[in-house]
Amino acid sequence: MKGDTTASAAAPGATWWQRLGPLVGLALLCATLSFASPHFLTVDNLLNVLRQSAINAVLALGQLMVIITAGIDLSIGSIVGLAIVLLAKMLRAGVSPALACALTLGAGVAVGLLNGLLLTRLKLPHPFISTLGTMNVARGAALLIAGGVPISGMPQGFRTALAGELGGIPSPVIVAGLAYVAAHVFLTRTVFGRDLYAIGGNREAARLCGIPVDRRLNMAYALSGGAAGLAAVVLAARMNSGFPLAGTGAELDAIAAVIIGGASFFGGVGSVGGTLIGALIIGFLRNGLNLLDVSAFWQMIVIGVVIVVAVFIDVMRQRVGRQA
Numbered sequence: 001m002k003g004d005t006t007a008s009a010a011a012p013g014a015t016w017w018q019r020l021g022p023l024v025g026l027a028l029l030c031a032t033l034s035f036a037s038p039h040f041l042t043v044d045n046l047l048n049v050l051r052q053s054a055i056n057a058v059l060a061l062g063q064l065m066v067i068i069t070a071g072i073d074l075s076i077g078s079i080v081g082l083a084i085v086l087l088a089k090m091l092r093a094g095v096s097p098a099l100a101c102a103l104t105l106g107a108g109v110a111v112g113l114l115n116g117l118l119l120t121r122l123k124l125p126h127p128f129i130s131t132l133g134t135m136n137v138a139r140g141a142a143l144l145i146a147g148g149v150p151i152s153g154m155p156q157g158f159r160t161a162l163a164g165e166l167g168g169i170p171s172p173v174i175v176a177g178l179a180y181v182a183a184h185v186f187l188t189r190t191v192f193g194r195d196l197y198a199i200g201g202n203r204e205a206a207r208l209c210g211i212p213v214d215r216r217l218n219m220a221y222a223l224s225g226g227a228a229g230l231a232a233v234v235l236a237a238r239m240n241s242g243f244p245l246a247g248t249g250a251e252l253d254a255i256a257a258v259i260i261g262g263a264s265f266f267g268g269v270g271s272v273g274g275t276l277i278g279a280l281i282i283g284f285l286r287n288g289l290n291l292l293d294v295s296a297f298w299q300m301i302v303i304g305v306v307i308v309v310a311v312f313i314d315v316m317r318q319r320v321g322r323q324a
Contacts, residue, residue, distance in 0.1 A: 112225020
């Protein structure tokens with residue numbers, strides 16, 4: 001009984017527009033920018049966009065896990081700041097890069113798990129509240145540990161491995177690609193992933209079918225924190241620094257990427273491929289506006305409008321679905 005229910009829930013009730021709309025939007029955006037700027041469709045620029053989008057893509061992947069369950073994680077930007085400071089401290093103390101990276105990922109998972117426990121054990125009414133509190137705690141802890149100043153000087157081998165290139169492909173892109181492959185397998189080929197869709201579709205029904213809802217929610221938030229830890233590792237290598245304000249506002253771009261990619265704030269719908277396309281749309285849009293010399297202030301306005309439009313479309317989809 002449980003296996004049949006979760007298997008059906010794993011096939012998200014996405015419309016054709018939710019599946020193909022983001023891809024069409026990305027194609028139209030690239031076509032428009034290629035006409036607007038002769039520098040857009042160059043190999044160097046495209047690789048640069050992919051490199052810059054890798055961080056947001058990884059963060060969006062973690063956010064997807066939570067949004068599928070009809071939740072939200074506002075703390076991922078602050079987790080990046082805390083994780084990157086911890087990583088820099090460990091590397092400066094002589095800890096081996098491999099161990100330091102593993103512990104950084106563990107720290108991200110731990111903070112994410114804390115978010116889940118606040119929701120499932122303390123029964124806080126909404127993840128907005130628990131993750132908003134964790135957002136401030138993590139940022140404050142990052143500032144305290146770093147003394148409010150960046151910690152510079154990452155080992156050269158660490159930077160080469162995670163900020164260099166392999167076969168002409170930027171290392172951050174490779175890391176993000178591997179994370180997306182793993183996430184796709186997790187969501188589509190495992191019971192755990194199918195359970196997340198079932199919970200987002202109808203939490204009470206999932207509970208009645210025997211799904212351990214609280215444990216799955218804890219897992220979703222732990223994965224979101226782990227994704228933030230991974231993003232912090234890549235960002236530290238790129239910036240050669242652990243700065244406590246890293247990731248400020250990153251949660252907004254991650255949420256935007258997930259929703260633009262066809263996921264629903266109401267839960268139960270979302271895909272790894274759509275999230276990747278959403279992250280690329282955000283990256284190409286920012287890059288195109290830079291190439292066109294659009295002010296950074298206007299860029300914030302444009303991105304904000306895109307987020308509002310994406311959420312509005314999501315709300316309208318839900319209304320049409322209920323009426324049907």
